Amino acid sequence: GEMDKDAWMVEMSKDAEQRYQDRKIRKEKADTLKTQAVKAFRRQEYDRALSCYNRAIEHVKDDPMMYCDRALTNIKLGNFQKSSFKARLYMTKAYKELEEFEKLEEAKKELYEKFPQHGELIQYFLNKKEDLDEDDTQTQ
Template identity: 60%
Template sequence: MNNSFKLAMDRDLENVNEEFNNFLHRVTEVSSIVKNLASSDTNTQNIGLLEADRVLNTSKQEQMLENIDEKDIILKIKSNRTVLNKKALHKKENQNGDTTDPEVFMEEVSKDAEMRYKDKQIRTEKMQTFKTQATKAFRRGEYEKALCYYNKAIEQIKDSPLLYNNRALTQIKLGRCEKAIDDLKLALRLNENCLRSFLLLAKCYKMLGNCKLYDETIAEAKEKNPGEISFIDNTILEY
């Protein structure tokens, strides 16, 4: 075997090893996605959906399984006297001793992601319907009815700061500041810079006579929204 041929074979072997490592990384990545999708936490599920979409939309050129010629791999690996089981390209043993076919894995992830996407679309449409009804009831001064619709909207979509802010305002109209505060804290957990949440929260503390928390909330609102200080000052004058 001349040197040039040996160098070429070495380069080919390096490429194969790199591709196989990438394949194993992809299987690990898919396992992580499935775990996220199965989580009971909404944010973790959303991360899983985004990761699944990214993996599923990867171009064919980047998909390991579609690029590898198995016969070519066997030839190259044997030339280095390394034994490679072809089944390793299709199965990876997990920590529990089970085996998972990556093609089946990806298909299941695709189906699950599509199902969740469609479910999210349906729930979003229902939420918009309830939100519209709630807004109409609120404008008519029918606050109990508005509250009922906001509750139903939040049952569909639980991670919308807007819905929590609107329900909090409805609770304020009903004189239930403590419940409004709970909603506003949830809204700020979802969006820590939300000016409307801060202002409504300050309003609640003002109505409850808690000057300390009122001042702290206004100060934090200004800190988080330095470009809106004059607006904040004008708004609190109305309280």
């Protein structure tokens, strides 16, 4: 039958609560993996660190520092081709978030020189607000 408005509102808020809980759990999992990754990195266990970062990023896709750390791990492993456009883009974004403007300018210059075909994308990505969880877009 037709759901009345109150029942619908209850469903909606349950839904929002569920999404919030899911996101909280994902963040906790990601934080645990990130801690493991950092420890592995310090012990120079870069393969393990990379695996932890990859899994952490699956849980939380909007943490620019994690992409930055993963890029660094790839560099340590000599996976230079992997720390390519996307990694550099996130690293540049991370400098912006951290307000490290000298590094930001340097990284931006390098991005434009190395990937001139992606100029518009670079500009768009660096200027847009923080990457949002898909879930958040409805509530904005």
